[in-house]
Amino acid sequence: MDDPLARYPGYSLRRAANATGAQLSVRLADLGLRQADASVLLILENSPDITASALGRRLDIQRANMVPLLKRMEEGGLIQRRAIDGKSQGLALTAKGRKARNAAQECIEGFENELLARVPAQHRAHLLPALNALWHDDGAS
Amino acid sequence: MDDPLARYPGYSLRRAANATGAQLSVRLADLGLRQADASVLLILENSPDITASALGRRLDIQRANMVPLLKRMEEGGLIQRRAIDGKSQGLALTAKGRKARNAAQECIEGFENELLARVPAQHRAHLLPALNALWHDDGAS
């Protein structure tokens, strides 16, 4: 093989993210969800009445791109909007959304475990902290 | 913050890949290159007369999607095609392509070093092998 690209962490990062992301997408599709949907569901549980803009900032999605996402989830009966003031609206899970959230969490945690199982034991504990260092407080750099 | 998503390696993987990929894209754009272009240039150096299909398999890009990629690079004078037989054509760097390859490699290696510098020292050496385990021989799973 002798792949010169496999020596670059950045390239491996991209390939690994593409490969694993595609696999997760297949499983989430069985629940009728996309990755972004699942992220929203998980965040929403612990952030009652969060705003679409704030949610976008948390997930690093521009608020313009939140519109179709939230519209779809609202039409699917997963989330619900409630006016906070004349400008902002708070988001919340519906009962159906809570069920979807539980299914999504179970799906994701199972997948994450399989993911970690693929990593040789001596590297396993280092993966998450190393990855987090690459993007956490990235706006500060 | 208490972000429940940051506990999932898969999610951190996606975020890290997006963040770092965007940064690399900015730098490569200064050279008039995209990430896929740079990958092609680096592979081509050590794989004389590789086929478009084989190159696509190496980079995990469908051969249908190689067409516009290679067309653009050929029109940019970076690569050159040569008939191997009536069906296949071998790819090679032009002189201009070799210069672009050197610039791309310098750019990427500098970037990779900065990337690793962000990772705490005790995790640094584990990043690449852990990532490679996530996608290497992924078709076999």
Place this chain on the structure above:
DNA sequence: CGATATTGTTATATGCAACAACAATCGCTA
């Protein structure tokens, strides 16, 4: 030879993200 696989290509669809603009509204301050 003849069936089968491969190659390069066209066309098309989808998901995701970026950018610019805009009206409405909020919050602070002079």
Place this chain on the structure above:
DNA sequence: TAGCGATTGTTGTTGCATATAACAATATCG
């Protein structure tokens, strides 16, 4: 309190990456 700057939700548009289906030409192998 009147006004100005910042924020919110939204629309529209663009570009990039990727996936699928189809097709003609050609290679490979039984």
